[in-house]
Amino acid sequence: MTKSWIRLCGVTRQFSQGLTLCWALRGIDLNVPQGAFLAIVGPSGSGKTTLLNLLAGIDRPSAGQVWVGDWRLDRLDEESLARWRGRYVGIVFQFFQLFPTLTALENVRLPLELQAVLPARERRRRALDALEQVGLAGRAQHLPAQLSGGEQQRVALARALIHDPLLVVADEPTGNLDSESGRHVVALLRQVHRQGKTVLMVTHDRQLAQEASLRLHLRDGRIVSREEDGDAYR
Numbered sequence: 001m002t003k004s005w006i007r008l009c010g011v012t013r014q015f016s017q018g019l020t021l022c023w024a025l026r027g028i029d030l031n032v033p034q035g036a037f038l039a040i041v042g043p044s045g046s047g048k049t050t051l052l053n054l055l056a057g058i059d060r061p062s063a064g065q066v067w068v069g070d071w072r073l074d075r076l077d078e079e080s081l082a083r084w085r086g087r088y089v090g091i092v093f094q095f096f097q098l099f100p101t102l103t104a105l106e107n108v109r110l111p112l113e114l115q116a117v118l119p120a121r122e123r124r125r126r127a128l129d130a131l132e133q134v135g136l137a138g139r140a141q142h143l144p145a146q147l148s149g150g151e152q153q154r155v156a157l158a159r160a161l162i163h164d165p166l167l168v169v170a171d172e173p174t175g176n177l178d179s180e181s182g183r184h185v186v187a188l189l190r191q192v193h194r195q196g197k198t199v200l201m202v203t204h205d206r207q208l209a210q211e212a213s214l215r216l217h218l219r220d221g222r223i224v225s226r227e228e229d230g231d232a233y234r
């Protein structure tokens, strides 16, 4: 059996909504091997984003343990968690979140500019390589407004990959794309997965979820089924 890399034990996350408490996650136990391509599916409000945010170190649980490798994320303080995330996680958002006044190349370079560890020439080379990987080497000098939605999301993916993260997370990365652009983005996520990265994707699209190696179905903050390589169990 493949060794677990991501481990959640008894994880709950509650939010206060006025005077009431909302249970976004209710007792999640989860094991995911390194190098998996995990799709999280389920109805709106079932806790998909909340779960993804815990796995990416964007948020912390109300109770329970969140492990990624030897890191216990629920025990890290805000600053350590932000450092961990910056180093090991690449994030793709539903609404791309590119800087509108920066070119595609500058957007992709940005995480490396902020770290300023590598020489400028190397930062540029890596950004061009990342754009090449998503098939956009020819669009390096375009501004986001001069790119289609699908192209903007591919720039966002190149940016997420630029610091060679262990984990790539994407919350509804195809939510704003037509179906062909969506398939292209998921094909790139598969390629990233084949290159050895662990990929976690939230999607509403059942067909796109089939591209993943492992699918989790959430309902009301609970995992109701887990399906691996086409075999449902539980």
Ligand SMILES: Nc1ncnc2c1ncn2[C@@H]1O[C@H](COP(=O)(O)OP(=O)(O)OP(=O)(O)O)[C@@H](O)[C@H]1O
Pocket (backbone or CB within 6 Å): 015, 016, 017, 022, 023, 024, 042, 043, 044, 045, 046, 047, 048, 049, 050, 051
């Ligand atoms: N910051 C917050 N404050 C209060 N309640 C929250 C917060 N974040 C999430 N919730 C609640 O937690 C539950 C799960 O939300 P979550 O965003 O994880 O759902 P989701 O499955 O991603 O839904 P969608 O498909 O609509 O994006 C919802 O009932 C939501 O209202």
Ligand SMILES: [Mg+2]
Pocket (backbone or CB within 6 Å): 048, 049, 050, 171
């Ligand atoms: Mg969501």
